[in-house]
Amino acid sequence: MIESLLIANRGEIARRIIRTAKRLGIRAIAVYSEADAGMPFVVEADEAVCVGPANPAQSYRNTEAILAAAKSTGAQAIHPGYGFLSENADFARTVEENGLIWVGPSADAITAMGDKINARNLMAAAGVPVAPGTQDPAATVEAALEAAGTIGFPVMVKAAAGGGGMGMAVANDEAGLRTEYDKVRGFAERMFGDGSVLIERYFPRVRHVEVQILGLADGRVVALSERECSVQRRNQKLVEEAPSPAVSPELRARFLAAAVKAGEAVGYRNAGTVECLLDPATGEFFFLEMNTRLQVEHPITELIHGLDLVEEQLRIASGEAPTFDPDALTTTGHAIELRINAEDPKRFLPGPGKVTTWVEPSGDGVRVDSGYAADTTVTPFYDSLMAKLIVHGTDRADAIAKARAAVAGFEIVGPKSNLPFFAELLENDEFLGGDYDTGIVSRMR
Missing domain, CATH: 3.30.1490.20 (ATP-grasp fold, A domain)
Structure with missing residues (x-):
């Protein structure tokens, strides 16, 4: 197993990776920009290196500074998280050329899936439905x-x-x-x-459904389960749930089989997601894209399967077997994730600022993956995501009830937040019925 890991990211995903690394006895090394000095992920790391000013191009996308930090700290591996350099094939290749372990798919797989047209053609040749x-x-x-x-x-x-x-x-x-x-x-x-x-x-009424895959160290590609991601603003996700209320057992089997074909077509290793569009009127689905990294919404898959996907990533990168039996996967209950962003709840425009109050909800089936705390500042330099509120219930109704209570118990003062939007959504008849599509947010507004 990897013994030292540099996390080339920030905020909640850096904290998330640090948490698993520490549980496994792996030395966790953070990199940070000048704007992020003193942030929770920097404090919680075993070691931290400043890699440049606030501008991401000079810090979190500064490949030379990140590689220098890895060498100076003796890191064996680099985990890119999501965003920034996570789907940069040149960086992945350079990491390995420098004798480090890349916790992700091969540079060739990233390249193959990075261009939507090339990816479409590859998937069509592999027998995966494309629009x-x-x-x-x-x-x-x-x-x-x-x-x-x-x-x-x-x-x-x-x-x-x-x-x-x-x-x-x-x-x-x-x-x-x-x-x-x-x-x-x-x-x-x-x-x-x-x-x-x-x-x-273009499909006027469509659902966005994706499948989590893992390319194992022994070469097999395993499809875990699907996630529903249709609550979106500006084509970007706000809410995800698993399993999808729109997917029957028969449709699920087709989704998972197509996702395995997609992964096998590019010799996929590590964690990835096959994203699809589902026409609810016909039950047809079409390949949209493959994200060659860990997804923001991975916690809901973790909760229904009882897995730690970051641990699985590290085991794959280390050449080890997974913690689960790929032939005996089970799911339990229903999970929902709400992306708590620093943005107004009506027009979803960014609203950064200093956090004066930060009170996270807790309780059975409630998980918060946060990047901020009281006395930290949400700056305009990075994505507006402050935290992910994740709930797990015995069924969808139970998960929604837990989500309502958790939203009511989440207090953020300082920056704007979209918590009021989620309170509204969790009372919306269309969402409660489960028969919604990617237009639900615009209909609410």
Whole structure:
């Protein structure tokens, strides 16, 4: 087993990884920016190294500074968490070239799944369902219009190199496509350095369902269970639950089989997620993308399976067998995760600030993975996620009841928070009935 681990991340996911590392007797090493000095994850690490100023490009994405920190502290391995460098194939390759263990999939797998068009084509060849769309980038708006003519409006215009719901727009007609194509292409060039655009069928009513996979050290790919991620704002997730209330046993079997095919197609190792769109009217699902890292929402999978996915990641990276029997996986109860963000609960605009009061809920089946505490500051330099409130109940109704009580008991004063939105959602008839889709938040607003 790895003996020393550098966490190339910050906030709640850094604390989450540190917690498992310490439980396993692994020396946990944090890196931090000048803006994060004194944050809980820095204090809780066995050792911490400042890697630069607040700007992520000069700190958390500064590959040279992070590698130097790993060498100076004697780290054996690097865990990238999510975001920042977690899906950077060049960094993964450089880590291994420097004799360190990369706690994640191979650089080749990251590259293969990093481009949405290439990933679509690979999945189609492997027998994984994909939505009607372009097999090559739409190099011009005329090519996009031609593709849309074949696919049929409305269409989704996507940045091929994007991720996390960024670089996406819906076009309902030719005029809309001309406008959105230029916007998405420009955004993709600025954000990802790659202006390639994918045109795909848009489903007006769709659910976002994903499957957690683990590529084990012995070469097998195991699909754990599905997660429902349809409560979103601006194509970015706010709430996840497992199992999905929309997935029957028969549909679940198809989801898991497709996810295993997806992982096997790229020789996947470590933790990853196969994301799909589900048409609730027909029961058809289509590959969306594969996230080649640990997901923000991994705790709900942990709770229904009784696993520690960070431990499984570390065991795989160390060449060890998993803690569970892949042929005898079981699930228990229902879990829900709420992303507590520093943003207003109506328009979801960022609202950073100093935390003057931070009181976390507790109790049976309640877990809080937080990045902040009283007397810390949510700065504008990073993602607005402050904490994840996760509940586990005997069934969905029990989990919702626990979530209501936990939201009421979570007190944050200083920065804005979306806690009032969750209080509203947990009383919403559409959500309570389980028959919702990705448009639920816009209908609430």
